[in-house]
Amino acid sequence: MIEVIDLHVGFASSDVLKGVSLRVAQGERLAILGGNGSGKSTLAGWLAGWFSGGTHRLTAGGCLWNGKPWDDYTLVERAATVQLVGQFPAQHISGRAFTVAEEIAFGPENLGLPHEEIVTRRDETLAACHLEHLAGRDPFTLSGGEQQRLVIASALALRPKLMILDEPFSNLDPEARSHTLSVLNALPADVSVIIMDTNPDTVLGWANRLFVLHEGKISEFGNIRATLFDPTVIATIGLPAVTRCFLEIERGSGSAENLSRDNLPLTFVEAAAILRRSRSA
Amino acid sequence: MLNSSIYCPGESSLHRANPLTKSTGLFTVVVTSFLLPPPALWVVSAIILLIGLACGVGGSVIWRYVLLSLPFTLAVFVFHGAILPRSDMQPVLGWLHYSLTGLEHASLVGGRISLILASSLLFVSTTAPATLLRALDAARWPPGLSFLLASPLLLLDQFTGRARAISDAQQTRGLSVDGSPWRRLQALRMLLVPLLTSALADAQERSHVLTARGFRALPYRTVIDPPADTRFQRFLRWSLAVFMAMETAFMVLR
Ligand SMILES: Nc1ncnc2c1ncn2[C@@H]1O[C@H](COP(=O)(O)OP(=O)(O)OP(=O)(O)O)[C@@H](O)[C@H]1O
Ligand SMILES: [Mg+2]
Numbered sequence: 001m002i003e004v005i006d007l008h009v010g011f012a013s014s015d016v017l018k019g020v021s022l023r024v025a026q027g028e029r030l031a032i033l034g035g036n037g038s039g040k041s042t043l044a045g046w047l048a049g050w051f052s053g054g055t056h057r058l059t060a061g062g063c064l065w066n067g068k069p070w071d072d073y074t075l076v077e078r079a080a081t082v083q084l085v086g087q088f089p090a091q092h093i094s095g096r097a098f099t100v101a102e103e104i105a106f107g108p109e110n111l112g113l114p115h116e117e118i119v120t121r122r123d124e125t126l127a128a129c130h131l132e133h134l135a136g137r138d139p140f141t142l143s144g145g146e147q148q149r150l151v152i153a154s155a156l157a158l159r160p161k162l163m164i165l166d167e168p169f170s171n172l173d174p175e176a177r178s179h180t181l182s183v184l185n186a187l188p189a190d191v192s193v194i195i196m197d198t199n200p201d202t203v204l205g206w207a208n209r210l211f212v213l214h215e216g217k218i219s220e221f222g223n224i225r226a227t228l229f230d231p232t233v234i235a236t237i238g239l240p241a242v243t244r245c246f247l248e249i250e251r252g253s254g255s256a257e258n259l260s261r262d263n264l265p266l267t268f269v270e271a272a273a274i275l276r277r278s279r280s281a
Numbered sequence: 282m283l284n285s286s287i288y289c290p291g292e293s294s295l296h297r298a299n300p301l302t303k304s305t306g307l308f309t310v311v312v313t314s315f316l317l318p319p320p321a322l323w324v325v326s327a328i329i330l331l332i333g334l335a336c337g338v339g340g341s342v343i344w345r346y347v348l349l350s351l352p353f354t355l356a357v358f359v360f361h362g363a364i365l366p367r368s369d370m371q372p373v374l375g376w377l378h379y380s381l382t383g384l385e386h387a388s389l390v391g392g393r394i395s396l397i398l399a400s401s402l403l404f405v406s407t408t409a410p411a412t413l414l415r416a417l418d419a420a421r422w423p424p425g426l427s428f429l430l431a432s433p434l435l436l437l438d439q440f441t442g443r444a445r446a447i448s449d450a451q452q453t454r455g456l457s458v459d460g461s462p463w464r465r466l467q468a469l470r471m472l473l474v475p476l477l478t479s480a481l482a483d484a485q486e487r488s489h490v491l492t493a494r495g496f497r498a499l500p501y502r503t504v505i506d507p508p509a510d511t512r513f514q515r516f517l518r519w520s521l522a523v524f525m526a527m528e529t530a531f532m533v534l535r
Binding site for chain 2: 048084086105107110115
């Protein structure tokens with residue numbers, strides 16, 4: 001379980017996170033939404049234990065994994081526990097592998113795992129992330145979306161207990177998006193996943209919990225619906241595309257159902273159900 | 282770019298040899314080059330180029346050899362043979378003089394460079410960087426050292442690609458890259474600043490990534506497909522090492 005306790009982080013000139021507290025239990029699927037510059041990448045880095053110095057200034061608080069700060073774990077334990085997939089895939093390629101298959105095996109090789117275990121993990125991950133046809137390619141020659149999938153695969157090959165993905169969908173086509181979500185859903189039930197995004201559309205049907213990062217604070221308004229309809233949230237990240245579409249239709253004509261914040265659809269599945277009902281009515 | 286494309290795939294016995302054996306051989310040639318007299322240096326260089334031909338990498342090795350060694354060899358011969366004042370300067374024609382000892386010295390220096398260059402080119406054109414790294418890992422060399430070897434090869438392409446992208450972006454925004462040398466120098470400065478800052482940001486990010494993936498968490502790493510090695514090659518490597526030690530001792534005590 002990862003716990004963030006009153007995290008205050010800033011850079012030389014400004015404070016970015018002003019008291020963020022968060023508790024993620026095993027197996028939870030979390031989405032953290034926030035606008036550009038709201039501190040998503042900063043929070044992601046702290047969650048993964050990447051920063052503890054450098055240009056980042058920690059003024060208060062911290063992160064605990066199972067009650068202990070990341071610094072108390074060995075590098076091997078950390079690599080097998082938490083993986084962060086960053087926002088810019090090209091920066092997250094190790095620079096040590098000459099092929100996609102080698103890149104995926106890189107992490108497990110570093111942990112000194114047995115030979116067969118590494119080969120199994122490599123082949124399983126290649127297949128799960130649909131990268132088999134690229135196995136022999138140089139990672140730096142892949143397209144942005146392919147690199148993104150490779151970075152996700154390389155992280156998964158370490159079989160972490162906590163996966164953090166920073167805007168993982170920005171480079172992906174719709175098919176790759178839904179495939180990535182299904183890969184994340186297929187992870188063992190005890191793996192926690194946190195996705196940072198600017199946009200609610202992709203993560204909505206996937207996340208169990210939804211948080212919003214705004215002006216250095218993180219908030220969860222009871223449930224996903226309450227969060228999305230909060231006025232400040234509407235102002236910063238906007239409503240999901242489906243919801244906006246229904247609101248637009250509502251304005252034009254009265255429909256069979258009385259739609260309000262309590263039953264406006266948030267996902268395609270919900271929208272389809274409403275349309276089906278109104279058609280049969 | 283040059284580095285990453287020197288390797289020519291092939292099936293010769295030199296291609297198949299373990300990279301550690303080849304690098305030991307390369308080091309032996311380098312050490313030996315300090316003991317050989319000038320004619321032998323040039324003869325051995327020629328033999329190495331011929332081996333390259335026999336291994337099917339002759340073309341790539343020879344043109345690079347000519348391209349890289351010719352300017353240097355010419356400069357050494359002109360400088361030592363005709364410019365640097367020596368006691369045995371002989372007039373040739375008008376103001377042109379030459380010195381026999383100078384030419385001999387040039388032949389020695391040029392021959393050494395030629396031999397080291399030819400054997401290095403043969404090594405890199407028959408050894409895939411990835412195989413070299415796996416061999417080092419399998420021999421339990423420190424992972425950091427092999428990373429130092431690998432990353433320039435891999436990142437260079439990316440770096441040149443980015444330089445081109447930045448330069449294109451600046452040109453579309455009206456930065457002129459041709460014209461007087463001064464203008465070009467200005468353009469180069471404008472290119473270097475974003476290139477270096479982005480390289481630094483990348484380096485920091487990548488070092489986090491490497492740590493997060495357990496790189497150097499242990500003093501060794503598992504290698505899933507180590508390059509083939511044989512008892513004979515191990516024996517050869519030890520023999521070459523002993524030979525190099527003897528050569529070094531001879532040079533020091535001489
Ligand atoms: N190295 C740094 N030095 C100074 N300020 C920084 C640094 N890195 C980030 N910041 C600032 O911290 C704030 C949060 O940055 P962060 O990258 O976490 O935002 P983000 O939510 O990930 O944004 P985006 O959606 O654009 O990725 C921004 O205002 C940014 O300008
Ligand atoms: Mg970000």
